[in-house]
Amino acid sequence: MTAAPLVAVATPVVRRWRPRPGAVVGVLMLVVVVGLTAIVPLLPGRDPMAQDLRAALLPPFTDPAHPLGTDALGRDLLARIALASAVTLGMTLLIVVMNAVIGTTIGVLAGWAGGKLDAVVTWVSNVTLAMPVVLLLIAVCAVLRPSAGLTIVVLGCTWWVGYARVTRTVAASLRRQDFVVSPLTQGADTVWVLVRHIVPNVWPHTLIIAATDIATIVLITSSLEYLGLGVQPPVPSWGSMIFDGQRHLAGDPWLALLPGLVMFLAVAGAQFVSQQFTAETRGGLLRTGGMR
Amino acid sequence: MTTVLQVDDLRVETVGDAPRTLVDGVSLRVDRGESLGVVGESGSGKSLTVLAALGLLPAGTRVAGGRIAVDDHVLVDVEAGRWASDRELRALRGRTAAMVFQDPMSSLDPLRAVGAQVAAAVRVHDRGIGRRAARERAVELLTSVGVRDAAERAGARPHQWSGGMRQRAMIAMAIAHDPLLLIADEPTTALDVTVQAQVMDLLAEVRERTGSALVLITHDLGLVAENSDRLAVMHHGRVVETGETRAVLAAPAEAYTQRLMAAVPAEQERTAPAVRVGEPDALAADEIVVEYRVAGRREPVRAVDGVTLRIAAGETVAVVGESGCGKSSLAKAVLGIQPATSGRVALGGTPVRAALAERSALQRERAQIVFQDPWSALDPKLTVHEIVAEPLRIRRAYDTATVARLLDDVGLDESFARRLPAQLSGGQRQRVGIARALALRPRLLVLDEPVSALDVSIQAQVLELLDALQREHGLGYLFISHDLGVVRSIADRVVVMQHGRVVEEAPTAQIFADPQHPFTRQLLDAVPRLTGPRRGAGR
Numbered sequence: 001m002t003a004a005p006l007v008a009v010a011t012p013v014v015r016r017w018r019p020r021p022g023a024v025v026g027v028l029m030l031v032v033v034v035g036l037t038a039i040v041p042l043l044p045g046r047d048p049m050a051q052d053l054r055a056a057l058l059p060p061f062t063d064p065a066h067p068l069g070t071d072a073l074g075r076d077l078l079a080r081i082a083l084a085s086a087v088t089l090g091m092t093l094l095i096v097v098m099n100a101v102i103g104t105t106i107g108v109l110a111g112w113a114g115g116k117l118d119a120v121v122t123w124v125s126n127v128t129l130a131m132p133v134v135l136l137l138i139a140v141c142a143v144l145r146p147s148a149g150l151t152i153v154v155l156g157c158t159w160w161v162g163y164a165r166v167t168r169t170v171a172a173s174l175r176r177q178d179f180v181v182s183p184l185t186q187g188a189d190t191v192w193v194l195v196r197h198i199v200p201n202v203w204p205h206t207l208i209i210a211a212t213d214i215a216t217i218v219l220i221t222s223s224l225e226y227l228g229l230g231v232q233p234p235v236p237s238w239g240s241m242i243f244d245g246q247r248h249l250a251g252d253p254w255l256a257l258l259p260g261l262v263m264f265l266a267v268a269g270a271q272f273v274s275q276q277f278t279a280e281t282r283g284g285l286l287r288t289g290g291m292r
Numbered sequence: 293m294t295t296v297l298q299v300d301d302l303r304v305e306t307v308g309d310a311p312r313t314l315v316d317g318v319s320l321r322v323d324r325g326e327s328l329g330v331v332g333e334s335g336s337g338k339s340l341t342v343l344a345a346l347g348l349l350p351a352g353t354r355v356a357g358g359r360i361a362v363d364d365h366v367l368v369d370v371e372a373g374r375w376a377s378d379r380e381l382r383a384l385r386g387r388t389a390a391m392v393f394q395d396p397m398s399s400l401d402p403l404r405a406v407g408a409q410v411a412a413a414v415r416v417h418d419r420g421i422g423r424r425a426a427r428e429r430a431v432e433l434l435t436s437v438g439v440r441d442a443a444e445r446a447g448a449r450p451h452q453w454s455g456g457m458r459q460r461a462m463i464a465m466a467i468a469h470d471p472l473l474l475i476a477d478e479p480t481t482a483l484d485v486t487v488q489a490q491v492m493d494l495l496a497e498v499r500e501r502t503g504s505a506l507v508l509i510t511h512d513l514g515l516v517a518e519n520s521d522r523l524a525v526m527h528h529g530r531v532v533e534t535g536e537t538r539a540v541l542a543a544p545a546e547a548y549t550q551r552l553m554a555a556v557p558a559e560q561e562r563t564a565p566a567v568r569v570g571e572p573d574a575l576a577a578d579e580i581v582v583e584y585r586v587a588g589r590r591e592p593v594r595a596v597d598g599v600t601l602r603i604a605a606g607e608t609v610a611v612v613g614e615s616g617c618g619k620s621s622l623a624k625a626v627l628g629i630q631p632a633t634s635g636r637v638a639l640g641g642t643p644v645r646a647a648l649a650e651r652s653a654l655q656r657e658r659a660q661i662v663f664q665d666p667w668s669a670l671d672p673k674l675t676v677h678e679i680v681a682e683p684l685r686i687r688r689a690y691d692t693a694t695v696a697r698l699l700d701d702v703g704l705d706e707s708f709a710r711r712l713p714a715q716l717s718g719g720q721r722q723r724v725g726i727a728r729a730l731a732l733r734p735r736l737l738v739l740d741e742p743v744s745a746l747d748v749s750i751q752a753q754v755l756e757l758l759d760a761l762q763r764e765h766g767l768g769y770l771f772i773s774h775d776l777g778v779v780r781s782i783a784d785r786v787v788v789m790q791h792g793r794v795v796e797e798a799p800t801a802q803i804f805a806d807p808q809h810p811f812t813r814q815l816l817d818a819v820p821r822l823t824g825p826r827r828g829a830g831r
Contacts, residue, residue, distance in 0.1 A: 181629060183683070186656060186732055192686065
């Protein structure tokens with residue numbers, strides 16, 4: 001060895017992480033929804049299915065046994081909202097994960113391989129985009145019986161185009177980077193490069209899309225539930241609760257408003273939080289301005 | 293003589309709670325018709341100083357102190373609380389002071405015809421001129437900067453122009469309104485050396501014609517020596533030395549200037565060759581032909597046209613030539629990244645297949661590459677340790693001690709092992725790249741412009757390291773470069789390529805002392821030298 005080893009000088013690398021005010025609010029909103037989902041089932045005597053027709057349509061804050069009141073069949077609204085939240089959020093997460101995995105896999109392979117595979121993927125993406133998902137689901141439900149599983153499978157396989165488009169572009173640009181060529185010259189195969197270099201660098205982009213997708217998927221599944229496609233009674237969901245409550249909108253508006261409010265908290269919260277994600281990755285672009 | 297640019301005690305800081313000072317107390321003056329060279333390494337603050345003068349500081353930085361005046365018009369005076377408005381600055385940019393940027397490709401809009409972009413630069417400050425008149429003026433300007441058949445070519449988009457032509461277009465835009473001050477920020481860094489000479493000649497000629505002053509920002513002392521009247525050397529945000537270019541370079545007073553000059557590759561050949569006799573040749577390439585298929589063309593493009601090359605163990609052979617001469621294609625064919633269409637390659641005495649995919653792992657490890665761009669060469673997600681360990685893991689030969697030894701070999705101590713590429717300087721990244729290439733004990737190292745992205749003092753360190761490693765391991769080096777100064781100090785033999793063929797091949801000393809081929813002579817003539825103006829600094 002000739003030159004004396006250079007000694008690493010401490011360079012400030014930890015960028016100070018500043019939460020945006022919106023993100024803080026978003027996290028609080030999500031904490032309320034998730035807390036409701038997690039804690040209520042643990043409380044004693046909260047059965048979302050137990051009917052009590054003598055205590056039907058109790059308004060909120062009147063009966064300590066039913067803090068948020070009861071529905072037309074005398075079922076505890078708090079317990080039903082908690083279960084509905086668990087059902088909807090669970091479905092949403094499953095659908096988002098399925099789409100993220102499918103879309104990223106397709107995108108990475110298309111971006112890496114290019115050529116014919118890329119052309120086929122682009123064509124399939126366009127067809128998928130053009131497909132009216134709701135109509136498709138109605139058609140499938142007409143043939144099979146509507147169920148939560150069916151909704152998850154149909155939505156989970158038709159909402160991946162965004163992931164595929166973005167990851168395809170990222171993978172295609174990574175393919176030309178020298179650090180991807182280097183392992184090939186050292187005896188590595190394609191799988192090695194894909195797993196070690198392409199996917200880890202593509203992954204953050206998938207996360208960003210997933211974060212913004214959560215809110216969208218909540219809204220879509222809820223609209224489908226509203227139409228009666230998806231979870232079947234007596235299991236509640238936000239969409240079906242709003243549909244049921246709609247009949248009592250004049251006299252007992254809280255039946256529709258309360259699940260709506262929780263849904264709003266979830267959707268807006270997810271949206272606020274996802275903006276933090278996008279802001280994190282947007283920094284660093286050169287902007288030129290005036291003197292100060 | 294009037295002053296065109298006057299900067300007094302300028303301070304530029306980052307914006308934030310704990311501001312860092314990037315430019316500290318810099319004073320500069322440029323008089324009418326004068327040429328000032330601002331020299332320094334990356335991060336010395338040379339670009340920021342000049343960008344501040346046009347109100348073009350990047351977001352996150354600000355002028356924190358001092359005074360800037362352009363053509364006796366005060367733009368900033370922090371003490372007096374004077375700040376030019378955006379409107380004032382816009383009126384100034386392009387009319388009084390104009391800028392020529394480093395990379396003409398990213399400075400031009402890829403979707404618009406070059407002529408239209410020059411015409412737009414004309415119309416910015418001359419709304420009254422009609423579209424057709426602006427177009428005619430654009431053609432006139434392009435012709436004046438040496439674009440032949442400007443009327444026909446104006447309709448083409450930037451990718452259809454060569455790098456040198458694009459830089460001419462940028463200069464045409466800059467001189468559209470006969471500015472008093474031309475600012476050129478590394479105007480030739482992205483260009484071949486012969487094109488660099490043409491562009492610098494053009495700048496000199498433009499100044500002679502329009503009488504404008506020039507601020508030339510560069511890391512290349514040779515360029516400044518030939519093209520400036522006065523010189524300011526910047527280091528860590530300060531001007532450390534300033535004066536008449538010739539006087540400063542003849543007798544630099546400051547230690548830093550002396551260091552910079554010492555780091556410029558000396559105009560002398562390598563004294564002690566490291567060639568090992570009796571070992572098999574690191575590379576034997578015979579009659580290599582590389583052809584590319586280009587969309588829309590029936591005939592394939594022949595990038596390399598029958599090149600035969602031998603590199604002994606411990607020998608450095610430099611392949612020089614301009615962009616597109618086939619030197620990179622030749623290197624890729626040797627590595628198998630771009631398989632040769634025909635010809636034979638043998639590495640360390642063993643014949644290998646043309647395509648990388650067809651080569652066995654053992655064959656692949658015989659030739660390794662150090663890439664040109666230290667930024668794209670390393671996976672941003674992996675630590676230094678993991679990057680160097682990767683080839684060992686591929687071959688299932690990983691152990692921590694080997695990685696530590698490889699890092700030690702390239703002069704990086706263990707404190708670097710856990711760092712990410714983003715936490716390294718360009719020179720350190722290049723060292724990591726070299727360590728990775730050495731991991732599999734190759735016979736041949738392909739060095740694709742390994743120091744062209746580095747500052748001159750870092751260049752010298754990396755070249756020294758390469759020399760030491762070659763002596764230790766008996767490596768053959770295929771050194772691709774356009775920088776003849778670097779080539780002279782490291783290569784044993786030089787191969788000159790033009791249009792895919794070898795036009796001259798000789799020992800380094802002979803090439804520099806007695807070049808035979810006219811193209812070799814042209815290349816050598818174009819190299820800027822420290823020893824003074826080639827053509828009178830454009831006065």
